[in-house]
Amino acid sequence: xxxxxxxxFSMQKSYxxxxxxxIREIVEIFSEMGFEVAQGPELExxxxxxxALNVAxxxxxxxxxxxxxxxxxxxxxxHDTAVTAxxxxxxxxxxxxxxxxxxxxxxxxxxxxxxxxxxxxxxxIGKDITxxxxxxxxxxxxxxxxxxxxxxxxxxxxxxxxxPGVEVDMKLIGDDVPKRLKGKWIEILGAGMLHxxxxxxxxIDPEEYQGWAFGGGIERLCMLKWGIDDIRLFHGGDLKFIxxxxx
Amino acid sequence: MKVSYEWINSFFKxxxxxxxxxVEEKLTFHxxxxxxxxxxxxxxxxxxxxxxxRAADCLSHRGIARxxxxxxxxxxxxxxxxxxxxxxxxxxxxxxxxxxxxCSYYIAAHITGVEVKDSxxxxxxxxxxIGQKPINNVVDATNYVLFELGRPTHVFDAKxxxxxxxxxxxxxxxxxxxxxxxxxxxxxxxxTVITDADSDKAVAIGGIKGGxxxxxxxxxxxxxxxxxxxxxxxxxxxxxxxxxxxxxSARFENNMADGLADYGIERVVEIILKIAGGELQGYxxxxxxxxxxxxxxxxxxxxxxxxxxxxxxxEIEDIFTRLEFEYTKENEFKVKxxxxxxxxxxxxxxxEEVGRVYGYxxxxxxxxxxxxxxxxxxxxxxxxxxIKKTLTELGxxxxxxxxxxxxxxxxxxxxxxxxxDHLRKNLSDGIKxxxxxxxxxMPLLGLHQELKIFEIGNVFGERETTNVCVGVExxxxxxxxxxxxxxxxxxxxxxxxxxxIKLGNVAGSTFEFxxxxxxxxxxxxxxxxxGNVVGDISYKSASSYPFVLRDIATWVPAGVEKEEIExxxxxxxxxxxxxxxxxxEFEKDGRISYAFHLxxxxxxxxxxxxVVGEIMEKIxxxxxxxxxxxxx
Numbered sequence: 027x028x029x030x031x032x033x034x035f036s037m038q039k040s041y042x043x044x045x046x047x048x049i050r051e052i053v054e055i056f057s058e059m060g061f062e063v064a065q066g067p068e069l070e071x072x073x074x075x076x077x078a079l080n081v082a083x084x085x086x087x088x089x090x091x092x093x094x095x096x097x098x099x100x101x102x103x104x105h106d107t108a109v110t111a112x113x114x115x116x117x118x119x120x121x122x123x124x125x126x127x128x129x130x131x132x133x134x135x136x137x138x139x140x141x142x143x144x145x146x147x148x149x150x151i152g153k154d155i156t157x158x159x160x161x162x163x164x165x166x167x168x169x170x171x172x173x174x175x176x177x178x179x180x181x182x183x184x185x186x187x188x189x190p191g192v193e194v195d196m197k198l199i200g201d202d203v204p205k206r207l208k209g210k211w212i213e214i215l216g217a218g219m220l221h222x223x224x225x226x227x228x229x230i231d232p233e234e235y236q237g238w239a240f241g242g243g244i245e246r247l248c249m250l251k252w253g254i255d256d257i258r259l260f261h262g263g264d265l266k267f268i269x270x271x272x273x
Numbered sequence: 274m275k276v277s278y279e280w281i282n283s284f285f286k287x288x289x290x291x292x293x294x295x296v297e298e299k300l301t302f303h304x305x306x307x308x309x310x311x312x313x314x315x316x317x318x319x320x321x322x323x324x325x326x327r328a329a330d331c332l333s334h335r336g337i338a339r340x341x342x343x344x345x346x347x348x349x350x351x352x353x354x355x356x357x358x359x360x361x362x363x364x365x366x367x368x369x370x371x372x373x374x375x376c377s378y379y380i381a382a383h384i385t386g387v388e389v390k391d392s393x394x395x396x397x398x399x400x401x402x403i404g405q406k407p408i409n410n411v412v413d414a415t416n417y418v419l420f421e422l423g424r425p426t427h428v429f430d431a432k433x434x435x436x437x438x439x440x441x442x443x444x445x446x447x448x449x450x451x452x453x454x455x456x457x458x459x460x461x462x463x464x465t466v467i468t469d470a471d472s473d474k475a476v477a478i479g480g481i482k483g484g485x486x487x488x489x490x491x492x493x494x495x496x497x498x499x500x501x502x503x504x505x506x507x508x509x510x511x512x513x514x515x516x517x518x519x520x521x522s523a524r525f526e527n528n529m530a531d532g533l534a535d536y537g538i539e540r541v542v543e544i545i546l547k548i549a550g551g552e553l554q555g556y557x558x559x560x561x562x563x564x565x566x567x568x569x570x571x572x573x574x575x576x577x578x579x580x581x582x583x584x585x586x587x588e589i590e591d592i593f594t595r596l597e598f599e600y601t602k603e604n605e606f607k608v609k610x611x612x613x614x615x616x617x618x619x620x621x622x623x624x625e626e627v628g629r630v631y632g633y634x635x636x637x638x639x640x641x642x643x644x645x646x647x648x649x650x651x652x653x654x655x656x657x658x659x660i661k662k663t664l665t666e667l668g669x670x671x672x673x674x675x676x677x678x679x680x681x682x683x684x685x686x687x688x689x690x691x692x693x694d695h696l697r698k699n700l701s702d703g704i705k706x707x708x709x710x711x712x713x714x715m716p717l718l719g720l721h722q723e724l725k726i727f728e729i730g731n732v733f734g735e736r737e738t739t740n741v742c743v744g745v746e747x748x749x750x751x752x753x754x755x756x757x758x759x760x761x762x763x764x765x766x767x768x769x770x771x772x773x774i775k776l777g778n779v780a781g782s783t784f785e786f787x788x789x790x791x792x793x794x795x796x797x798x799x800x801x802x803x804g805n806v807v808g809d810i811s812y813k814s815a816s817s818y819p820f821v822l823r824d825i826a827t828w829v830p831a832g833v834e835k836e837e838i839e840x841x842x843x844x845x846x847x848x849x850x851x852x853x854x855x856x857x858e859f860e861k862d863g864r865i866s867y868a869f870h871l872x873x874x875x876x877x878x879x880x881x882x883x884v885v886g887e888i889m890e891k892i893x894x895x896x897x898x899x900x901x902x903x904x905x
Binding site: 040041042043044045046047050051053054057059060061062063064065067068069084094095096097102120122128130132134141142150154155156157158159161162163165166178179180181182183184189190191192193219221222236252253254255260261263264265266267268269270271272273 | 301302303304305306324325326327506509510578579580581582619621622624625628629633634636637638639640641643644648649650651653654658661665666668670671672673674675676677683684685686687688689693696703707710711714717718719720724726728730731733737801803804805806807808810812813814815
């Protein structure tokens with residue numbers, strides 16, 4: 027009873043929306059590693075959501091994501107990677123960006139699927155940025171975000187905008203790690219080296235510059251971090267849920 | 274795709290194929306995710322999630338066997354795609370390819386005198402293990418080759434054709450065809466059909482499914498086997514439009530190699546002659562096969578430079594050999610993948626092959642160097658943070674609500690449901706609904722006087738903007754509007770101070786403004802000032818049962834702390850007490866009055882008055898039993 031006694035009587039608390047808290051931490055961690063914050067529209071052009079990311083009109087990969095269409099040339103972005111495409115186009119040379127934003131998929135909802143969700147996308151390009159740097163960056167990120175010590179593992183994956191493409195698993199070890207996560211491999215992100223077509227479309231010479239990109243769901247990161255079992259809780263606006271997340 | 278371990282094993286010398294778990298692990302880290310392994314009729318069946326870029330060559334037992342052979346560096350006993358083929362015997366079938374039809378190559382075989390009956394047990398067993406239902410030996414042979422080589426073929430009853438003449442053409446708009454199995458579908462003029470050319474009747478939808486007109490049945494003696502190359506995109510669009518994604522269309526839409534056609538038909542003919550008898554009259558070919566894969570130039574240094582691991586020349590060459598890539602090395606590698614691979618066309622795709630076979634787990638992690646470019650502050654994000662911090666400190670709680678609503682200025686072309694087919698035009702509508710929903714739970718939330726929430730999110734009208742909206746609800750009806758307005762105005766003043774700018778007007782229970790519109794007028798930010806993050810919490814699911822609110826007011830002697838009463842409340846309530854909130858306290862004549870809201874809720878059931886009543890009786894009993902204490 028001791029613990030809940032304390033909880034019961036601390037009335038004047040501030041509550042942080044878990045998504046805001048997670049995004050804050052992500053931005054803070056990546057800022058320290060030299061990443062700038064990027065944002066872009068949710069109602070996106072077909073160009074930035076698909077074409078600029080090497081997903082041609084008739085590419086079967088367009089079927090991989092069930093897309094909400096607004097008109098013939100506009101969609102609700104299906105991934106925050108559209109922001110990556112914009113930043114690559116806007117800038118030249120070496121750059122690092124992180125973006126956290128809302129994305130949409132036209133699919134039935136259940137405990138692990140939502141029609142709207144937040145994604146974190148980051149990329150780093152330079153003259154010698156490699157898959158090894160992706161591994162190192164993700165280790166640093168997850169160690170700071172989840173605590174403990176992190177192992178990162180890549181498996182072959184396919185995303186049209188990267189080549190090679192990898193699926194990223196992580197494993198947490200250490201004393202501070204929650205039991206439900208400890209020592210287990212968890213599938214967490216998709217990533218890879220930016221496809222030369224993506225760089226070319228953005229006006230960047232793939233012979234000179236190369237780099238990695240990754241993307242993943244923020245709700246999923248929150249669910250892992252706090253042991254939440256239902257993704258639908260995040261956007262229901264129910265304060266019973268949000269009040270769990272106090273400073 | 275389900276693959277049978279026993280079937281895979283038939284491609285290797287006895288004892289050469291590693292165990293199921295070794296295969297599973299190797300594929301997982303070097304090729305494809307494994308969805309699961311199950312035992313079917315005593316055979317291990319592995320569900321392999323073949324990646325889209327490998328669907329052209331790996332949606333088959335041979336494809337997976339080849340992959341295993343490369344990854345374990347274990348040769349296949351015999352690779353059906355590496356043997357000589359001979360489809361040169363000319364037959365009496367005539368094939369006419371329609372000009373507009375999306376069929377670039379067609380090969381037909383004509384066999385007479387077959388006996389249609391059940392397939393032999395070994396063949397039935399292999400199909401059944403991967404969930405396919407045997408039909409008859411002739412049809413099963415085509416199905417078998419589909420899963421063995423990944424090559425769809427189709428078999429017709431030759432005598433149901435008017436002449437031995439097959440055609441392809443675009444369907445006519447509104448043309449109907451009855452498919453195998455009896456379903457009738459209506460076609461349009463972008464779809465390709467196979468015809469009995471003399472009558473022009475459609476007998477199959479190209480690359481997707483056969484019709485019932487020339488169906489093989491138990492009386493069939495003469496057959497016509499088709500293998501043709503259909504345009505991948507058109508096949509996919511037709512399958513989508515007809516909602517008819519078949520094992521055949523799934524392979525066509527993934528752009529499998531043209532050259533597979535001859536291998537496929539020869540194999541089907543071989544099996545049918547073996548298990549159904551008959552005599553091969555010959556083959557007829559129309560159209561052209563593409564030239565196959567091109568050489569790709571890859572700089573050796575680039576391989577290590579992209580992957581971030583130093584891979585030796587010997588190891589790279591060994592990987593090429595294992596993958597059966599033809600290669601030469603002068604200044605650069607010139608690499609050509611075997612014909613059935615369609616995914617090795619640019620240097621990076623060669624590098625991917627090297628990387629995955631080498632093993633991504635052998636790449637050691639490295640930290641990024643300091644950035645070359647000075648990272649600026651994103652003003653919009655910085656101000657969103659300032660607003661969130663200001664509001665949170667005022668006890669306003671942030672919510673995230675849905676962007677898809679039943680009305681708005683922007684409508685979706687395709688939507689989940691009619692109440693979610695528009696993009697929100699403001700945040701206020703959602704915030705108001707959220708106030709109503711959360712308003713019902715105010716006591717449970719410990720918000721006995723006021724409920725304050727906000728959202729920052731994008732809204733969609735003429736343009737897309739990021740808006741901020743605060744909403745307030747208060748308990749009780751007395752002077753409600755006034756109280757709401759006072760609170761909102763107070764919140765607004767705090768925001769104005771934090772932003773250094775005047776904001777618009779409060780409207781009823783909400784206050785909304787467009788961040789993008791004021792951004793230019795806001796002063797630049799040097800660095801982010803992040804608000805707090807969630808502390809060390811232990812998350813628990815909320816109860817889905819209703820709560821019960823009871824109040825209790827007490828007189829106690831002066832000097833008694835409120836915690837003493839709270840302890841009594843807790844001790845009699847156990848797990849059912851969600852909150853105890855003091856809402857009134859005053860001293861009079863040497864006594865103190867404390868009044869509390871008590872909120873009860875169960876995780877397991879709806880609480881009854883009886884249960885809560887008993888708890889209250891015990892609490893009141895203990896309080897009244899103390900010297901100088903009394904429940905009012």
